[in-house]
Each structure stands twice: as structure tokens, then as C-alpha cells.
Amino acid sequence: MKLYYAPGACSLSPHIVLRELGLPVELKKVNNKDKTYEGGGDYRKINARGYVPALELDNGQVLTEGPAIVQYLADQKPDSGLAPKAGSMERYRLMEWLNFLTSEVHKQFSPLFKPNTPEDYKPIARENIATRFDWIEQQLAGKDYLPGKTFTVADAYLFVLLGWTKFTGIDLARWPNLQAFHARVGARPKVQEALRAEGLLKDAKAA
Numbered sequence: 001m002k003l004y005y006a007p008g009a010c011s012l013s014p015h016i017v018l019r020e021l022g023l024p025v026e027l028k029k030v031n032n033k034d035k036t037y038e039g040g041g042d043y044r045k046i047n048a049r050g051y052v053p054a055l056e057l058d059n060g061q062v063l064t065e066g067p068a069i070v071q072y073l074a075d076q077k078p079d080s081g082l083a084p085k086a087g088s089m090e091r092y093r094l095m096e097w098l099n100f101l102t103s104e105v106h107k108q109f110s111p112l113f114k115p116n117t118p119e120d121y122k123p124i125a126r127e128n129i130a131t132r133f134d135w136i137e138q139q140l141a142g143k144d145y146l147p148g149k150t151f152t153v154a155d156a157y158l159f160v161l162l163g164w165t166k167f168t169g170i171d172l173a174r175w176p177n178l179q180a181f182h183a184r185v186g187a188r189p190k191v192q193e194a195l196r197a198e199g200l201l202k203d204a205k206a207a
């Protein structure tokens with residue numbers, strides 16, 4: 001399989017999942033500005049919408065949309081526990097989290113990264129994110145991971161989104177459970193491996 005990614009972008013979530021699962025992958029770095037990828041190809045030929053992530057399967061099919069990709073990957077190794085069994089209530093809970101994270105959190109961050117977002121909209125976006133974080137903070141009380149006791153693909157996604165606070169003027173210290181979660185997931189060896197592979201972690205101390 002090939003994972004098309006941009007360093008630190010939401011594609012870091014399937015990247016972490018691939019490593020947690022121990023699935024072999026070829027990483028293809030995408031330049032999100034000019035829509036080319038490593039080796040000079042036109043990324044829009046891989047994903048016509050031009051955004052990462054995209055997963056190219058061994059049979060040549062291309063799967064897009066982070067929440068779908070991570071579930072596909074987890075289902076390749078159902079015993080990993082990274083996603084509960086398809087059809088179970090726990091699986092729907094996981095999908096509930098993934099959908100919430102993608103539509104209610106991820107997409108609130110997007111305007112904060114865009115150069116053409118009017119400055120006076122940015123505090124509104126930050127406030128929207130803060131409202132969502134308030135809710136997740138409550139959900140994480142007394143828990144190590146989102147849906148329960150073990151790490152799942154939803155946790156990988158939340159970890160990536162929390163990492164974006166550093167670049168968007170949001171102080172995570174306001175949410176101690178989120179901050180502890182970010183440190184907990186960030187300490188996982190496979191997460192560190194993924195960060196290092198994307199050039200986001202120079203050495204263990206930099207975590």
C-alpha cells in the first residue's frame with residue numbers, strides 16, 4: 001500500500017494506524033501547495049480533490065477520507081483492537097467519534113490554516129474548537145482513551161488534531177484531560193515512529 005501524506009496533516013492519523021498495526025506501507029509525500037507528490041507526479045491524478053490522505057491499495061484502488069481509511073486499515077487486522085468488530089454497537093460508537101472529530105473538530109481547524117481566512121473569523125473558529133474541547137474533556141474524565149480502555153483509530157485522529165493547537169493559538173493547558181491524553185498517545189512508540197518519519201520529531205527528547 002501507499003499512503004499519500006503531508007507532514008503533520010490529518011494524514012498522520014492513518015500513518016500512525018499503519019504503524020500501530022505493523023502493516024507495510026510506502027510513504028508518498030505530497031506538496032499541498034503545488035499538488036505534486038514525491039517523484040514529481042500530479043497528486044490530483046491520485047485524488048482529484050487534491051487533499052491528503054489517500055491510500056493506494058495493492059490492487060490499485062485509491063481510498064480517501066481519513067475516517068474510512070483508518071477503519072479499512074484496522075479491519076485488515078481485526079484482532080488488533082484498533083476498531084471494534086464491524087456491526088457491533090462498539091463499532092458504531094467508534095464511527096460516532098470519527099464523524100464528530102472530522103466534522104466538528106477537524107473542519108473547525110481548517111480556516112485557521114488557510115492564508116485567505118479573514119483575521120476576524122479566527123477567534124470565532126478558536127471558540128468553536130474550545131466548545132468541542134470542553135465536551136471531549138468531560139468524556140475523557142477517568143479514561144485513557146476515547147471510546148474506552150484501549151487505543152483505537154479515533155484516538156490516533158484526536159492526537160493529530162490536538163497537535164494542531166500549537167500552530168493555531170490555542171492553549172491546551174485549559175483542558176488537563178486533553179493535555180494528558182496528548183502526552184499519553186504521543187509517548188506510544190509507534191506514534192513516535194510516525195512523527196519521526198514525517199520529520200516532526202528529531203529525537204526522543206523533542207516529544
Ligand SMILES: N[C@@H](CCC(=O)N[C@@H](CS)C(=O)NCC(=O)O)C(=O)O
Pocket residue numbers: 006009010011032050051052053064065066067102
Ligand atoms: N475530508 C477529508 C479532509 C482532508 C483534509 O482536510 N486534508 C487537508 C490536510 S489536514 C489537506 O490536504 N488540505 C489541502 C487542501 O485542501 O488543498 C478527510 O477527512 O480525509
